[in-house]
Amino acid sequence: xxxxxxxxxxxxxxxxxxxxxxxxxxxxxxxxxxxxxxxxxxxxxxxxxxxxxxxxxxxxxxxxxxxxxxxxxxxxxxxxxxxxxxxxxxxxxxxxxxxxxxxxxxxxxxxxxxxxxxxxxxxxxxxxxxxxxxxxxxxxxxxxxxxxxxxxxxxxxxxxxxxxxxxxxxxxxxxxxxxxxxxxxxxxxxxxxxxxxxxxxxxxxxxxxxxxxxxxxxxxxxxxxxxxxxxxxxxxxxxxxxxxxxxxxxxxxxxxxxxxxxxxxxxxxxxxxxxxxxxxxxxxxxxxxxxxxxxxxxxxxxxxxxxxxxxxxxxxxxxxxxxxxxxxxxxxxxxxxxxxxxxxxxxxxxxxxxxxxxxxx
Amino acid sequence: xxxxxxxxxxxxxxxxxxxxxxxxxxxxxxxxxxxxxxxxxxxxxxxxxxxxxxxxxxxxxxxxxxxxxxxxxxxxxxxxxxxxxxxxxxxxxxxxxxxxxxxxxxxxxxxxxxxxxxxxxxxxxxxxxxxxxxxxxxxxxxxxxxxxxxxxxxxxxxxxxxxxxxxxxxxxxxxxxxxxxxxxxxxxxxxxxxxxxxxxxxxxxxxxxxxxxxxxxxxxxxxxxxxxxxxxxxxxxxxxxxxxxxxxxxxxxxxxxxxxxxxxxxxxxxxxxxxxxxxxxxxxxxx
Numbered sequence: 001x002x003x004x005x006x007x008x009x010x011x012x013x014x015x016x017x018x019x020x021x022x023x024x025x026x027x028x029x030x031x032x033x034x035x036x037x038x039x040x041x042x043x044x045x046x047x048x049x050x051x052x053x054x055x056x057x058x059x060x061x062x063x064x065x066x067x068x069x070x071x072x073x074x075x076x077x078x079x080x081x082x083x084x085x086x087x088x089x090x091x092x093x094x095x096x097x098x099x100x101x102x103x104x105x106x107x108x109x110x111x112x113x114x115x116x117x118x119x120x121x122x123x124x125x126x127x128x129x130x131x132x133x134x135x136x137x138x139x140x141x142x143x144x145x146x147x148x149x150x151x152x153x154x155x156x157x158x159x160x161x162x163x164x165x166x167x168x169x170x171x172x173x174x175x176x177x178x179x180x181x182x183x184x185x186x187x188x189x190x191x192x193x194x195x196x197x198x199x200x201x202x203x204x205x206x207x208x209x210x211x212x213x214x215x216x217x218x219x220x221x222x223x224x225x226x227x228x229x230x231x232x233x234x235x236x237x238x239x240x241x242x243x244x245x246x247x248x249x250x251x252x253x254x255x256x257x258x259x260x261x262x263x264x265x266x267x268x269x270x271x272x273x274x275x276x277x278x279x280x281x282x283x284x285x286x287x288x289x290x291x292x293x294x295x296x297x298x299x300x301x302x303x304x305x306x307x308x309x310x311x312x313x314x315x316x317x318x319x320x321x322x323x324x325x326x327x328x329x330x331x332x333x334x335x336x337x338x339x340x341x342x343x344x345x346x347x348x349x350x351x352x353x354x355x356x357x358x359x360x361x
Numbered sequence: 362x363x364x365x366x367x368x369x370x371x372x373x374x375x376x377x378x379x380x381x382x383x384x385x386x387x388x389x390x391x392x393x394x395x396x397x398x399x400x401x402x403x404x405x406x407x408x409x410x411x412x413x414x415x416x417x418x419x420x421x422x423x424x425x426x427x428x429x430x431x432x433x434x435x436x437x438x439x440x441x442x443x444x445x446x447x448x449x450x451x452x453x454x455x456x457x458x459x460x461x462x463x464x465x466x467x468x469x470x471x472x473x474x475x476x477x478x479x480x481x482x483x484x485x486x487x488x489x490x491x492x493x494x495x496x497x498x499x500x501x502x503x504x505x506x507x508x509x510x511x512x513x514x515x516x517x518x519x520x521x522x523x524x525x526x527x528x529x530x531x532x533x534x535x536x537x538x539x540x541x542x543x544x545x546x547x548x549x550x551x552x553x554x555x556x557x558x559x560x561x562x563x564x565x566x567x568x569x570x571x572x573x574x575x576x577x578x579x580x581x582x583x584x585x586x587x588x589x590x591x592x593x594x595x596x597x598x599x600x601x602x603x604x605x606x607x608x609x610x611x612x613x614x615x616x617x618x619x620x621x622x623x624x625x626x627x628x629x630x631x632x633x634x635x636x637x638x639x640x641x642x643x644x645x646x647x648x
Contacts, residue, residue, distance in 0.1 A: 064453065068452075068453075070452065070453060070456050070457075072397070072460065117632055117635055117636070120635055120639040121591075121635075121639075123395075123452040123456075124394075124395030124397075124452055124455070124456055125395065125587075125591065127395070127397070127456055128395070128397075128583070128584065128587045129635075131580075131584060132584055132587075132588065132628055132631060132632070133632075135584065135624070135628060136625065136628045136629070136632070139624060139625040139628070140625070142621075143621065266580065267464075271460070271464055274457065274460065275461075278457055282453070306471075306472075307467075307468035307469075307471040307472050308468070308472060310464055310467075310468040311464070311465050311468040311469055311472070313464065314461040314462070314463075314464035314465035314468065315461070315465055317457065317458075317460075317461040317464075318443070318457075318458050318461040318462065318465070321447070321454055321457045321458050321461065322443070322446055322447070322454075322458065325454060
């Protein structure tokens, strides 16, 4: 942040803890990069699942927790991204890795017309409007016979086997093709998760982020001081479409099998994500990280209980929303004052008055 | 002629959608709350009806009379215990709490009744129909449409002619001032949600007797209800009926072209209305 302020004063968002957490974050990232050499293939797949859910959760959190756009239709970008990737590989013969990038860009293109419709709806109606759009796109893809119609299709085996980097990993480390492609999708997920968190954290500490927080806290007041609320929201919507589309394409590159009902599933790609964010702490960068870890542990412990598990998750979501609206991380942070990714601006060197740059961090 | 027949069937289907939507419209009109569990509550009521009909051998209409007060109590309690705590300036809490409730109801029903498709039998009524010129009209779909009209007439009478309706309108306009006049907004909201659940029971009766349903059928009903409300315009119950009918006709016309297009053409009609008239065809509420 650079704001012209008398020289003795400084505006900071950094704290002691956050400097340590930045260091820890890089250490975790380095360890994460080495994971395919350290742990079993099953564990790599688990980590892949956690990381891709984390990307979806961070994106939804940016959308709902910071831009105030509560969408119940983000599965549209997961499904569309996945289908765009499959289409590029099967119909055009593009390499899966390039196809993932194409899928992200196409998701942004899809977001433009969908925003055109859904931005006409306010608050709760926006939520259901996004859901309708997701249903429309799902039904359209179910009609596309070249990609398997309603029953879906698989990625050709050779496309995954000949994916960029697979042969390199085989030659260097003697990995089997399946193991190598798992490692590649895992590294991509790790990079995508790190880039997503980095992007969101940077955005929130920037001038635009301050504008976003102002719009969330009081849209009219923010507009009165010159924040273009509509433009900010539209940009966030497009950015999350890109991230969600990339994540969707990546998830299905690893699964290698797609069907409209699974790729556009409201439970898998939106309900879970909402509970991760709400239970972890909406409107914080740390919340979704905590949420996704809890979610993974819960899912492993309760996998045998089927729908009881979802029922419990729904109840937990309701209880957290009623009694700790800022989630577990929010409650922890309020009590201890610890923030790993602080975005609150603190005035340093001034008279010690309680500062509140943005209403919450 | 088949086109006339298609449209008539669409209008009849629209009656069912209007029934789905009336409860949603009522609750939104009074407390600006959008209940994402609305569809699941319809399915829950349908399962309650199914239990009474299949275990006690009751007539479905009689069963609805018994289920209605239960659903009223459930709605009243949900509003008192859950929804009232979430009302406020922020739109996030009510949405997330009702979304959580939706997941809870769906999975509770899955545990209780398995994922099998069910249907409530109405015996001879199921296939009863009458010829009206070139078209044949099924008795149950006709009853659904007539019930929708009756529900909307009844709700309008209640809202504009009774003391409770006056309290509804006053609370909707300004809950704080209404509170000063001796009205308890929270109780009024609870009454409204209870009433919406009575309408939900009627919707469930026709949902369950018309076609198969299963525990995951709720979200689609919510979407139809929502589309009917938006097409008709917020705050107008007659608009909601018109919205339901437009949706129903769009669906049957789409299905006549290609059976796979039924749901899709309904959604497209909704998007078309949103494009041309973002506030619906007969808007009444200002926000």
